[in-house]
Amino acid sequence: MENLSISNPSPLFMSWRSKAGLAISVVGVFILGLLWIAGVSFEHWKALSISFFLMAYGMRIFIREEYSRFPSGIRNNGVWFRSLTARGIWGWIVGILITLFYTCLYWFPEYLSGLIQAFNRLSQLLRKAPADAWFVYGSLYTFAVVTMGIKFLYKYRHQRYQQIRTWSVVFFQLGFSYFLPGILVSLQQPELYFTYFWPLSYANATPATWSWQSQTSLGAFFFFFGLFMFFVATPVLTWFFGKRWYCSWVCGCGALAETAGDPFRHLSSKSIASWKLERWMIHGILVMVVLVTFLLWLNVYLERAVLKEYSSLFYKTYSFLVGAVFSGVVGVGFYPLLGSRVWCRFGCPMAAWMGIWQRKASRFRITVNGGQCISCGNCSSYCEMGIDVRAYAQRGQDIVRASCVGCGICSAVCPRGVLRLENASGDAARRGKDARLIQVPSSEVGLLKPD
Amino acid sequence: MQIVIIGNGIAGSTAARFLRKQSDHPILMISEESDYFFSRTALMYVYMGHLKEQDLFPYEPFFWEKNRINLLRAKVVQFDYENKKIHTDSGTAIGYDVLVLATGSQPFRPALKGIELEGVRGLYHLQDLQYIASNSSGLSRAVVVGGGLIGVELAEMFHSRHIPVTFLIREPSYWSNVLPREESLMIGQHLRDHSIDCRYNTNLKAILPDETGGCTAVLTDKGEQIATELVGITTGVVPNVGAFRSSGLEINKGILVDEYLQTNLPGVYAIGDCAEVKKPSSGRKPIEAVWYTGRKMGETVAATILGKPTVYDPGTWFNSAKFFDLEYQVYGTIDPQLPPDIETLYWSDGSSRSVRINYRTSDTSVVGFNLIGVRYRQEVCLRWIEQGCGIEKVLEELSFANFDPEFTTEVESAVVTLYNQKNGKQVKLKSQRSLTALLRIFKK
Structure with a gap:
């Protein structure tokens, strides 16, 4: 490849006000860091409030400087020149800090005691229970989704699809992954997350879970609700809308990727090699989680006679490698290095399951507008799932890919209006079948029929 | 049959790809500018930091090797059409059976004082x-x-x-x-x-x-x-044909080609921006420096070279562009000044979205669509134009042409209302094929 050595003009790309906004947010993060490491001695909840205020206020300044001052439109200027979003030094710093946090969270929660103390008051307020590491995590996660969601809403304020979709993920995160579980705890009920199902929440369908959940009617309902969502609702909804009904509208992992992860979406690899790796990994993990769950139940059925402790050993291994290392540490910690959807693309067994339906039996596809594509590559670059959208668009072929989460950014950034997310049944049977040869006279190209 | 293509832009690369798809002939593609085919249209996005340099290349380097399309970075300095040979600047002579010229354009530089300066x-x-x-x-x-x-x-x-x-x-x-x-x-x-x-x-x-x-x-x-x-x-740009002047090739502004994209010399074809079609089809110009015509010519010439003589037919004119944040699409004929036998229906929101439909006064058949901030389907618009569909039929079904992202505020009913007001008509917009139709039913 040629080296164009396009000089890095990074100082030109961010005004000092934008930088000030980011700096104020960083001070907020720094206070969190102090609570985390030092467990500072003054009143924790006050420090925490100040931290939250600074993070949000800094972001407010940043939003104004970067987006709302200007006419609405695609604002990706300098994305590949900025240190934070182009794997520069700031990208690495942020990546390492998040990775450290996840490492503490999963294996050394005792190091989070300062933070946990700081969140106690909030936890008492919401859940009538003392805070723990997971409450800290949930609160920070939700805060990131909301503030960065607002940033996203400003950035794409000219696109209604992006607006509605973002309101949806923020709503589900706030309501179903934060307040509802908290309220359930305050009512002495099991802490249930109604937007996560087996096999993404691999613990949801184990014999151990069943034995304690079946003790309450809500718990029993939740157990069967999860199975219903997996076996019935998911195929049906995916048939109508593609996997986007979940991945970019409901899912909490998706919520973080679409909001806090948005500045890093272009970092996903578009190579054919990574597509191959993706198919092996994601389907491998789906097979693993099915096996692990099956063995647990088999062990119960055989009354531990044959498998003994091995089935739970498998389970623990899966839980460590996939549940903690992959979905947490790598999945989020590596946002600034590998992009925002590493877990969703290479790991999530729920995504694998929906992907099979999306590929084989769904109305969803991205349609291409005739011969208007100019092969510029914005669609591919901003695809968080690493789909080389351009490869399809430039030959007039509709895009049917198992991994597409339907975020719609390819369609938004296309400078020629070539791409459209579609679930109409009209020509669904032909989706993705053949490239439209340009020499075919237009009389032979099927007119898209109304439903 | 040794095929040599000069120029690795969209025209040359498309020709190479389609030749390889349908045959096993050795293919050599020569470029002076770059090692690999790149998207000229994306240069601006690299400068603006939207894309990184390697995003310019639509195919990974292994693609060319895998498809046995040989690449050569060289400048061709001499053409020996009689002996079917070309000579590169490094002194190499390369024989060919078929030569495809796809040398593209170069920026037009007006003769002004100081035009040669740095900067x-x-x-x-x-x-x-x-x-x-x-x-x-x-x-x-x-x-x-x-x-x-x-x-x-x-x-x-x-x-x-x-x-x-x-x-x-x-x-x-x-x-x-x-x-x-x-x-x-x-x-x-x-x-x-x-x-x-x-x-x-x-x-x-x-x-x-x-x-x-x-x-x-x-x-x-x-x-x-x-x-x-x-x-x-x-x-503007002009065909990049300086190297061919006085080489025996018929040249006007560009390299003159017939409807099969053949030049006056046997076995020599010209495609893309550098080609000038002697008898363009109606509504088209002899030289069209746009991306998709390069692609179409590449496909067409591949078929002709492989023994299926195919007439180059770009069909009805269409194009698109983006002016900062305003997207623009055009289908068919839209003249800057309205011709006397053409009527226009122009709707706009005043700042960022507009729809213009031009139609003949005589039989109301539509001739062109001009769109800003609104996306329409190419297949639908071109079919209406090619079939000479009447304006009222088009308006009734206008929603089927809409290609805006889901949930985008639709403009079609405003366009139809405007037509009815102007002409005292009662045209009714048929229901849409999108989610919006579903939501509208829910609203009622």
Whole structure:
């Protein structure tokens, strides 16, 4: 490849006000860091409030400087020149800090005691229970989704699809992954997350879970609700809308990727090699989680006679490698290095399951507008799932890919209006079948029929 | 059969791909500009930091090797058509059975005082982008000359790096030799909203040198002097055919080709921007320097070379562009001045979205669509035009043409209402094929 050595003009790309906004947010993060490491001695909840205020206020300044001052439109200027979003030094710093946090969270929660103390008051307020590491995590996660969601809403304020979709993920995160579980705890009920199902929440369908959940009617309902969502609702909804009904509208992992992860979406690899790796990994993990769950139940059925402790050993291994290392540490910690959807693309067994339906039996596809594509590559670059959208668009072929989460950014950034997310049944049977040869006279190209 | 293609742009690369798809002949593609085919259309996005350099290349390097399309980086300096040989600048002679010329365009440089100075540049080649990028820091102002599609791209590029831009436009409003007045004014306003200093009815007269051979200012035909260190010349492109002059090839502005894209010499074809079609089909021009015609010519010539003589037929005209944040699409014929036998239906929201449908006064058949901030389906619009569909039938079914992203506020009912008001008619818009239709049912 040629080296164009396009000089890095990074100082030109961010005004000092934008930088000030980011700096104020960083001070907020720094206070969190102090609570985390030092467990500072003054009143924790006050420090925490100040931290939250600074993070949000800094972001407010940043939003104004970067987006709302200007006419609405695609604002990706300098994305590949900025240190934070182009794997520069700031990208690495942020990546390492998040990775450290996840490492503490999963294996050394005792190091989070300062933070946990700081969140106690909030936890008492919401859940009538003392805070723990997971409450800290949930609160920070939700805060990131909301503030960065607002940033996203400003950035794409000219696109209604992006607006509605973002309101949806923020709503589900706030309501179903934060307040509802908290309220359930305050009512002495099991802490249930109604937007996560087996096999993404691999613990949801184990014999151990069943034995304690079946003790309450809500718990029993939740157990069967999860199975219903997996076996019935998911195929049906995916048939109508593609996997986007979940991945970019409901899912909490998706919520973080679409909001806090948005500045890093272009970092996903578009190579054919990574597509191959993706198919092996994601389907491998789906097979693993099915096996692990099956063995647990088999062990119960055989009354531990044959498998003994091995089935739970498998389970623990899966839980460590996939549940903690992959979905947490790598999945989020590596946002600034590998992009925002590493877990969703290479790991999530729920995504694998929906992907099979999306590929084989769904109305969803991205349609291409005739011969208007100019092969510029914005669609591919901003695809968080690493789909080389351009490869399809430039030959007039509709895009049917198992991994597409339907975020719609390819369609938004296309400078020629070539791409459209579609679930109409009209020509669904032909989706993705053949490239439209340009020499075919237009009389032979099927007119898209109304439903 | 040894096939040699000169030029690895969209035309040459498409020809190579389609030749390989359908045959096993050895293919050699030669380029002076770059090792691999790249998207010229994406140069601006690399400068603006939307894309990284390697995103310019639509195919990974292994693609060419895997498909046995041999690549050579060289300049062809001599053509020996009689012995079917070409000579490169390194002295190598390469024999061919079929030669495809796809050398593209080059920026047109008007003969003006100072045009040869450092700092006066077009935006066409990879090397132009490299030059502009490495000379952008510390610019007090950039001047862009030529109010067309590349000019507005260059203006947006400089703007993205916070470099003030003065835009010299020969016409009385932006691109008014192509766009109808309303659209032209809307885009002019949009450029002002982005703080672009547009000077209409203004021509470049001279570029003034500094003591080191760079430029220091431009002089306009209104006598005004504008200080600048970088001048972007975007006054159109011309076929890049200098190397073929007086080589026996028939050349007018471009290399003259018949409807099979054959030149006057046996076994020699010309495609893409460098080709001039002797008898273009109706509504088309002899030379069309747009992306998709290069692609279509590449496909067509591949079929002809492989023994299936295929007439080059680009069909009905269409094109698209983006002016800062305003997307533009055109299907069919839209004249800047309304011809006497054509009626127009123009709807606009006043600032960022507009729909224009032109139709014949005689039989009301539609001839063209001009769209800003609204996306329409190419297949649907072209079919309506080619079938001579009447305006009222088109309006009834207008929603089927809409290609805007889901949930976008639809403009079609406003367009139909406007038509009814103007003509005292009762045309009714049929229901949509989108989610919006579903939501509307829920609303009722």
